[in-house]
Amino acid sequence: MTTRTDVVVIGGGQAGLAAGYHLRRKKLDFVILDAQGTPGGAWQHTWDSLHLFSPAAFSSLPGRPMPARPGPEYPGAGHVVEYLSDYEQRYDLPVHRPVRVRRVRRDGDRLRVETDTGVWSARAVVSATGTWWRPFLPAVPGRNAFPGRNAFAGRQLHTTGYRRPADFAGQRVVVVGGGNSGAQIAADLTTHDDIDLTWATQRPPRFLADDIDGRALFDAATARRRALDEGRTDTGGVASLGDIVAVPPVREARDAGLLKASPMFTRLTAEGIEWADGTRAAADAVIWCTGFRPALSHLAPLGLRGPRGHALTHGTRAVEEPRLHLLGYGDWTGPASATLIGVGRPARDAAGEIAELLGR
Known part of the structure; x- marks a missing residue:
């Protein structure tokens, strides 16, 4: 019908x-x-x-x-x-x-x-x-998945699967991603002392000024669209301001020294992660906050x-x-x-x- x-x-x-x-x-x-x-x-x-x-x-x-x-x-x-x-x-x-x-x-x-x-x-x-x-999970050009992702013996989930820090009590957790979701989930996990957190980002985190919130972001996005429509120089919009809105929980974790980013690792192993220089870290879970x-x-x-x-x-x-x-x-x-x-x-x-x- x-x-x-x-x-x-x-x-x-x-x-x-x-x-x-x-x-x-x-x-x-x-x-x-x-x-x-x-x-x-x-x-x-x-x-x-x-x-x-x-x-x-x-x-x-x-x-x-x-x-x-x-x-x-x-x-x-x-x-x-x-x-x-x-x-x-x-x-x-x-x-x-x-x-x-x-x-x-x-x-x-x-x-x-x-x-x-x-x-x-x-x-x-x-x-x-x-x-x-x-949800998007990263891959390397020419491959179907991030190196070692299928070999990792621990738990893997995307932003969409995360709910609360208590689900990871006593675990070694790697959060991947330098955007708002990655920063907020990493900050959330710092509220539990028994969670060993590694926050991995492709580049050093770029926090917006503490007084910038959604009002300013909307204005920046609107100004960029207006400039493009009128043939003027691209203002860069929100991206020109930074990647992470410093909402109170993120700001508190950052100012307490609990929100420290590590460079992005190059592959997963059965037991955890490995960087380009061969340094390794054990992990029980990886949370992909990758957009x-x-x-x-x-x-x-x-x-x-x-x-x-x-x-x-x-x-x-x-x-x-x-x-x-x-x-x-x-x-x-x-x-x-x-x-x-x-x-x-x-x-x-x-x-x-x-x-x-x-x-x-």
Whole structure:
């Protein structure tokens, strides 16, 4: 059975909800298909101590400010899940879950969205699946895996699998990655005295100034996009400021001398890690905080091509398939669009272009 609608939004996290808000304002007929069984997107799967980079007032989706709560200035992941659940209910967004989208195909003047519960036929599609569901593990050119990764006898997990320090009590743990996730998880592990921590990074960590938070990052990303659009010199955006936001737990661990980075090792051994000079260290677990890639396998039948695996876009619209918009995957689909505060503007633009495409 095939169900027809104007727009199918794939993904019910923050980007999908922002799209739904603006599609509703355009009075379009749409559905949001979410693979998760409950509201909250990827936020319901993060580690226990994760907090936002910004206060609640600067972490809101369009139309509804995130409420403040007692305690730390920066809200935790649980608070974000509550906010997204409330947002979905407040605007009565038509979210269907759990529904896993398998493929999107061209079907004449429409797009065919095939799921594990049926088929939808849409005049436009917004892909808002994010990156959490496609963790990236490093490899060496010409090889399928980082040297020795299959030989290591201990436990290996990605950022997506980490929850709390207590899970590693009494162990020797290697955290790999010099970005925010690596720094935050390394700092989290320092709260347990019986954990022997090694933090390995490709280059010395670059901490942003302590007074910089998500507000400044959004401004930097927006200024970079404006400069590029106007043909001016690339400002470098967020990357020009540093790699790691010094949120309170990271700052405390750094200032206490507990957050010291080691150069990246060259291979794993059965017992641990080994550097280029032959120095070795034993390890019970390795946590790969090595980033993510866009979760776009459902779009493979469309045959979209672009640099670094990204479909070519004009704003959020796919150049090779103008009925498709990509939302929330990072700066290539809108400045800071992978953040709560940043996704609203590209979501508004996408809804506006879709309404124009449909003659509304």
